[in-house]
Every structure is written in C-alpha cells, then in structure tokens.
Amino acid sequence: MKQGRLFVISGPSGAGKGTICKELISAGIADLSVSMTTRKPRGIEQEGVHYYFVSHEEFQQAIDEGNMLEWAEIYANRYGTPKKPVLEKLAQGRDVILEIEMQGAMQVKKSYPKSVLIFVLPPSISVLRKRLIDRGTETTEQIDLRTRTTLEEIKKIKDYSYFIINDDLASAVDDALTIINAEHLRVEDEAEDIIQRYEREGI
Amino acid sequence: MKQGRLFVISGPSGAGKGTICKELISAGIADLSVSMTTRKPRGIEQEGVHYYFVSHEEFQQAIDEGNMLEWAEIYANRYGTPKKPVLEKLAQGRDVILEIEMQGAMQVKKSYPKSVLIFVLPPSISVLRKRLIDRGTETTEQIDLRTRTTLEEIKKIKDYSYFIINDDLASAVDDALTIINAEHLRVEDEAEDIIQRYEREGI
Numbered sequence: 001m002k003q004g005r006l007f008v009i010s011g012p013s014g015a016g017k018g019t020i021c022k023e024l025i026s027a028g029i030a031d032l033s034v035s036m037t038t039r040k041p042r043g044i045e046q047e048g049v050h051y052y053f054v055s056h057e058e059f060q061q062a063i064d065e066g067n068m069l070e071w072a073e074i075y076a077n078r079y080g081t082p083k084k085p086v087l088e089k090l091a092q093g094r095d096v097i098l099e100i101e102m103q104g105a106m107q108v109k110k111s112y113p114k115s116v117l118i119f120v121l122p123p124s125i126s127v128l129r130k131r132l133i134d135r136g137t138e139t140t141e142q143i144d145l146r147t148r149t150t151l152e153e154i155k156k157i158k159d160y161s162y163f164i165i166n167d168d169l170a171s172a173v174d175d176a177l178t179i180i181n182a183e184h185l186r187v188e189d190e191a192e193d194i195i196q197r198y199e200r201e202g203i
Numbered sequence: 204m205k206q207g208r209l210f211v212i213s214g215p216s217g218a219g220k221g222t223i224c225k226e227l228i229s230a231g232i233a234d235l236s237v238s239m240t241t242r243k244p245r246g247i248e249q250e251g252v253h254y255y256f257v258s259h260e261e262f263q264q265a266i267d268e269g270n271m272l273e274w275a276e277i278y279a280n281r282y283g284t285p286k287k288p289v290l291e292k293l294a295q296g297r298d299v300i301l302e303i304e305m306q307g308a309m310q311v312k313k314s315y316p317k318s319v320l321i322f323v324l325p326p327s328i329s330v331l332r333k334r335l336i337d338r339g340t341e342t343t344e345q346i347d348l349r350t351r352t353t354l355e356e357i358k359k360i361k362d363y364s365y366f367i368i369n370d371d372l373a374s375a376v377d378d379a380l381t382i383i384n385a386e387h388l389r390v391e392d393e394a395e396d397i398i399q400r401y402e403r404e405g406i
Contacts, residue, residue: 119390121397125404154401158394162385175388182365182385185378187322191361194324198357201328 004030004090005183006112008098009176010105011120012150014128016166020120021099023173029180030095033069033086036062039077052082070100070107080104083111095180102153109159116183118176119160123167125150207233207293208386209315211301212379213308214323215353217331219369223323224302226376232383233298236272236289239265242280255285273303273310283307286314298383305359312362319386321379322363326370328353 071080122128274283
C-alpha cells in the first residue's frame with residue numbers, strides 16, 4: 001500500500017498555521033497527530049483525542065527509547081509527538097499533519113527526514129502586528145519584541161521545503177492542498193514501485 | 204521580478220505528453236518553447252512560431268557556443284531548443300514548458316539544472332498497446348518492440364522529479380497544474396527574497 005506523508009506545518013506564531021491545519025483536518029485531507037504530555041487533563045480533554053496523558057517517567061522513557069518525533073519542556077511540563085501513532089497512520093496510507101513551533105519542526109526533520117516542512121508566513125509584518133493588537137492579549141512592548149522575534153524566525157525559512165503566505169485563509173488552504181497533492185506526484189521513493197508495476201504487467 | 208520555472212515534460216511515446224502540454228499552453232498556464240531546426244519550412248510553418256529555421260552552420264555554432272538546452276539529429280536534420288528565448292521568458296516571470304523525448308530531457312537537466320522534470324506514464328502497458336493499435340500506424344511486431352522499449356524507458360523515471368499517470372486527460376492536466384503551482388511554493392531560491400522583503404518592512 002502507498003505510504004502516507006508527514007507534513008509539518010510551522011512558522012512564526014500569529015501567522016495562522018493553526019487555522020490552516022484545522023481546515024485541512026476538518027476537510028478530511030489528513031489526520032492530525034495527537035501530542036503526548038506530562039500535564040494533567042483539563043476540562044473535557046480526553047486521552048488519545050486531545051493528548052496522550054503520561055507520567056514524567058513514561059515521557060522520559062519515550063525520549064530515551066527514541067520514540068519521540070519531537071518534544072519540548074514548557075513551564076515544568078513536557079509536550080511532544082510520539083512516533084508510533086504517526087508511523088501507524090502513515091503505514092495505513094494516511095497523510096499526517098503536525099502543527100508545531102519551529103524548534104519542534106527541526107527535531108522532526110531530524111527524526112523523520114522524509115517529512116515535508118511547510119513554513120506559514122504572515123502577509124506582512126504590519127498585518128501580523130495588527131493581528132496581535134486586535135487579539136488584545138499583549139502590551140505594545142511585547143508586540144515589539146514579537147515583531148523582532150518573527151523577523152529572526154523568518155530567517156529560518158531556508159530549512160523548509162515550502163512556504164505559504166497566509167493572506168487569505170481560503171487561498172492559504174488551497175496552497176497547502178497543492179503542496180500535499182504535489183508531494184504525492186513526486187517520484188523519489190515511488191520509482192521502484194512504479195517500475196515494478198509496469199514490468200509485472202508487461203511480461 | 205519573480206523568475207519563471209522551466210518544466211520539462213517527457214516520458215515514453217504514446218503516453219500522451221503532447222496532449223497534456225497543448226492543454227496547458229492553450230489555457231495560458233505556460234509558454235511553449237520554440238525549437239530550432241536545420242530542416243526547411245513546410246506548408247504554413249512560420250519562423251519563430253513553429254520553428255526557428257537555421258542553416259547547418261548556424262546550428263553548429265549554437266552548439267559550439269553552448270546556446271542549446273538540448274538537441275538531436277534525426278534523418279540528417281538537427282532539432283533542438285535554443286537557450287536564449289527560454290531564458291528570456293523565465294526572466295519575464297513566465298513559466299516555460301518543454302515537451303521533449305527522454306534523451307533531450309536529460310540534456311536539459313544538465314544544461315539548466317533548475318528545470319523541473321515531469322515523467323508522463325501511460326495508465327498501463329495494455330492501454331498503451333491499445334492506443335498504438337487504434338492509431339493503426341504500426342505493425343504488431345513494431346508494437347511489441349515499442350512495448351519493450353517503453354518498459355526500458357520507464358526505468359529512467361528515477362531521473363525525474365514528478366510523475367503523472369495519464370489515464371484521464373483532465374486529471375492528468377490537473378496533476379500538471381498541481382506540480383506547476385507547488386513549484387512556485389518551494390522555498391529553495393526564494394529564501395533570500397522572502398527574508399529581505401519582511402526585513403525591509405520590519406525595520
């Protein structure tokens with residue numbers, strides 16, 4: 001069976017990568033990977049749906065055994081993507097989407113080199129600022145800092161295969177779909193399968 | 204200005220690459236490159252439209268000066284793709300499509316490494332045979348030889364970036380469009396331009 005592909009959607013925060021991913025998932029284009037965390041479940045959060053909830057010991061063991069595609073520690077809790085459920089979906093021929101921040105994306109590139117890295121850009125720095133101001137959760141100083149961080153982050157685009165400028169959501173989702181579809185038309189690992197298929201028939 | 208991309212559409216004969224290219228050109232998606240030849244114009248053929256008609260000396264000079272993307276000799280006449288008109292279109296931001304046989308495609312890959320090579324496959328060997336039989340221009344022996352040649356040619360798919368299975372013309376054209384659009388979302392050479400654009404604005 002044809003293998004699924006792993007798409008890593010990343011980029012500066014505020015560029016709207018989450019919204020693009022939600023659209024792709026709800027359209028059934030690909031499956032979202034479920035993160036693993038050491039923090040306790042909140043409210044309606046369900047095991048295996050919102051997160052895999054584990055102890056610090058279990059998380060550490062997963063790291064030690066090379067079973068994490070990526071992970072990070074945030075405020076004394078760990079969050080990450082376990083390898084097994086992702087690889088299972090790919091083996092079933094499903095595409096998987098991982099929405100993660102940029103350091104995580106680099107870890108995935110190392111732990112699963114066949115992953116396809118997509119960088120989501122805001123249409124412009126001024127639009128990004130406007131979005132942050134409208135959100136109203138940060139001070140002007142924090143927004144200034146964020147702008148400088150974003151510019152630093154955009155320099156890392158060189159490590160990515162594709163970019164999407166998230167100006168209009170519908171066309172950003174279209175771009176993501178184009179990338180996903182095109183990746184399934186790439187020869188790379190398919191070459192041997194294609195050759196064998198025609199050879200079997202031609203004999 | 205954003206550079207255009209050069210797409211080389213190739214593959215075994217009978218797979219229908221010509222029809223796909225015609226659709227893309229007539230839809231205005233990309234420009235077709237005009238070949239140069241030493242043979243004389245026939246009927247309504249116009250200079251610069253159907254071919255650039257040149258003398259054997261002029262053709263040899265173009266080769267010697269490295270001005271051919273690819274060329275071949277067929278029945279004492281030479282045919283090939285001059286570099287200059289292609290590079291001019293790319294510089295104007297236009298995509299260019301080159302429909303050529305497989306040896307030519309390999310020459311283009313060498314002379315213009317940024318070109319994107321697309322391999323058009325027949326849906327199956329039996330469909331290819333049926334198409335050739337329906338065409339009625341070849342004997343059974345010739346068709347058998349053609350089948351074996353096609354199988355050999357398919358092994359060369361490894362040298363290509365993308366493949367399109369030409370089962371249904373409309374979906375084959377869609378696949379070509381997907382590839383063309385996705386190539387414009389690739390980071391590669393764009394990285395510096397993107398970084399500079401955001402930096403200029405952010406300062």
